[in-house]
Amino acid sequence: MSLKVDRDSMAFTFKGGMLPMTVMELTSADPERIREQLAGKLSQSPAFFQHTPVVLNVEKLDEPHLALERICAVCRAHKLLPVAVRGGPDPVKQSAWALGLGWFPPQEASRPRALESVVGDGDVEMAEPLEPAEPAGEEAVTPDALPGTTAGGRIYRGTVRSGQQVTAPEGDLVVVGAVNAGAEVLAAGSVHVYGALRGRALAGIHGDAQAGIFCRELHAELLSVAGNYKRLEDIDPRLLGTTVQVRLSDDQLGITPLA
Amino acid sequence: MAKIIVVTSGKGGVGKTTSAAAIATGLALRGKKTVVIDFDVGLRNLDLIMGCERRVVYDLVNVIQGEAGLNQALIRDKRVDNLHILPASQTRDKDALTLEGVEKVLDTLNKDFDFIICDSPAGIERGAQLAMYFADAAIVVTNPEVSSVRDSDRILGLLASKTRRAERGEDPIQEHLLITRYNPSRVDLGDMLNLEDIREILAIDLLGLIPESEAVLRASNQGVPVTHDDDSDAGQAYADTVARLLGEEVPLRFHEYQKKSLLSRMFGGVRR
Numbered sequence: 451m452s453l454k455v456d457r458d459s460m461a462f463t464f465k466g467g468m469l470p471m472t473v474m475e476l477t478s479a480d481p482e483r484i485r486e487q488l489a490g491k492l493s494q495s496p497a498f499f500q501h502t503p504v505v506l507n508v509e510k511l512d513e514p515h516l517a518l519e520r521i522c523a524v525c526r527a528h529k530l531l532p533v534a535v536r537g538g539p540d541p542v543k544q545s546a547w548a549l550g551l552g553w554f555p556p557q558e559a560s561r562p563r564a565l566e567s568v569v570g571d572g573d574v575e576m577a578e579p580l581e582p583a584e585p586a587g588e589e590a591v592t593p594d595a596l597p598g599t600t601a602g603g604r605i606y607r608g609t610v611r612s613g614q615q616v617t618a619p620e621g622d623l624v625v626v627g628a629v630n631a632g633a634e635v636l637a638a639g640s641v642h643v644y645g646a647l648r649g650r651a652l653a654g655i656h657g658d659a660q661a662g663i664f665c666r667e668l669h670a671e672l673l674s675v676a677g678n679y680k681r682l683e684d685i686d687p688r689l690l691g692t693t694v695q696v697r698l699s700d701d702q703l704g705i706t707p708l709a
Numbered sequence: 710m711a712k713i714i715v716v717t718s719g720k721g722g723v724g725k726t727t728s729a730a731a732i733a734t735g736l737a738l739r740g741k742k743t744v745v746i747d748f749d750v751g752l753r754n755l756d757l758i759m760g761c762e763r764r765v766v767y768d769l770v771n772v773i774q775g776e777a778g779l780n781q782a783l784i785r786d787k788r789v790d791n792l793h794i795l796p797a798s799q800t801r802d803k804d805a806l807t808l809e810g811v812e813k814v815l816d817t818l819n820k821d822f823d824f825i826i827c828d829s830p831a832g833i834e835r836g837a838q839l840a841m842y843f844a845d846a847a848i849v850v851t852n853p854e855v856s857s858v859r860d861s862d863r864i865l866g867l868l869a870s871k872t873r874r875a876e877r878g879e880d881p882i883q884e885h886l887l888i889t890r891y892n893p894s895r896v897d898l899g900d901m902l903n904l905e906d907i908r909e910i911l912a913i914d915l916l917g918l919i920p921e922s923e924a925v926l927r928a929s930n931q932g933v934p935v936t937h938d939d940d941s942d943a944g945q946a947y948a949d950t951v952a953r954l955l956g957e958e959v960p961l962r963f964h965e966y967q968k969k970s971l972l973s974r975m976f977g978g979v980r981r
Contacts, residue, residue, distance in 0.1 A: 611862045612859050613862075613863045613866050631859055632862065646909075
């Protein structure tokens with residue numbers, strides 16, 4: 451028996467990956483109410499609903515039996531693709547599996563909510579809000595918060611240093627300073643860096659394909675818009691050190707000089 | 710009130726202990742009552758650099774655990790009156806330090822000294838974080854090398870978030886950059902990062918630049934801080950650094966490569 455694995459004969463390899471994921475936090479188990487709210491949101495920002503994969507978070511619900519199948523049907527009818535369920539008691543887990551969905555254990559109580567939390571080792575700096583946070587409620591998605599705009603954005607003044615992460619979970623992120631190697635800046639909208647970008651920049655982390663990355667001096671380790679990424683190695687060396695914008699067109703990440 | 714200064718870097722072997730010893734000596738030579746504390750519990754080195762290894766009886770851990778008084782553990786420097794050394798323990802590890810214990814020691818020293826220099830261990834773990842936690846200022850020691858610059862950048866992030874000043878929302882720690890082992894001729898050849906690149910990436914004020922020098926190794930092995938060797942380039946560079954730390958304006962030296970003229974080759978010049 452040989453332990454040698456012929457690379458050409460392998461059908462697949464397993465790889466770890468961190469993908470941006472929208473979490474739908476349910477506060478009601480009533481499929482009708484979910485349907486009404488989704489219909490309203492669909493008319494406000496149709497760009498968001500393009501078979502977007504979502505994780506249904508049912509931690510806030512206190513019901514042993516959910517009409518999971520109907521909730522999923524409502525989501526699919528509105529071009530949201532439920533891929534997994536997070537939290538809930540054992541019967542919920544069983545019915546998720548029965549529906550071919552994955553199941554994630556509930557979030558640890560100590561961690562903040564998914565879209566506002568920042569992964570990392572704790573020395574995270576949240577930048578100052580660009581404008582007061584919008585009251586959460588029915589009107590969470592206002593016309594101002596359409597893709598590509600700065601509603602709920604953040605401004606960070608100073609150098610983002612190695613090991614630090616700065617996130618704008620709801621809008622654009624503006625960094626007035628450099629982003630150093632080993633640092634990471636993330637935004638639901640666009641990322642603007644008025645300085646050298648040497649670290650990682652991820653725009654459109656919730657899937658906004660209209661988002662872009664703008665920087666004064668490009669040396670980025672990684673550029674990503676809505677999950678499409680380029681590594682430093684993939685970037686045309688002639689663009690390094692120049693002022694550029696990064697946009698997604700035809701699922702390709704394009705880097706163009708900013709005159 | 711003493712000013713607490715941590716000498717830190719993230720990366721090991723860049724010259725933290727050498728710099729802590731040289732700067733503490735320089736401050737004492739300038740008449741400031743100074744104590745230098747070795748926080749590198751388990752890898753005690755400062756006493757060797759300071760040349761007092763034969764006089765260590767008690768150490769920082771003994772004091773924190775109440776096995777000895779602070780005055781029993783403090784070693785008075787033989788060469789400079791104003792200088793004291795608080796050695797680390799070689800037999801314990803960094804878990805023997807507690808935040809409360811360190812605070813108590815620093816509070817006591819605060820009354821009697823002008824400057825408390827904390828020589829941080831390498832890394833970003835508990836030992837390094839304890840050394841920086843109570844600091845008013847930090848000297849970030851960096852070599853002209855990419856990995857050292859990145860680790861210094863990481864440490865600067867921690868200084869801005871994991872210290873008492875940051876947690877209490879007080880004025881931030883003063884951050885100073887000290888570049889060591891700088892060799893202008895190798896910078897010219899492209900072997901080393903140049904001064905401007907390092908300053909641009911780290912974006913903090915430059916406190917000093919110490920040239921790569923034979924005097925440093927000689928000083929370490931003899932247990933005489935290099936500041937005493939005032940004929941040497943490194944000794945002079947540390948004296949400049951100390952002067953800047955005391956608020957004086959001193960022009961930068963030793964950062965440009967000077968081809969030796971025939972005359973200076975014949976008559977020497979600054980000894981390296």
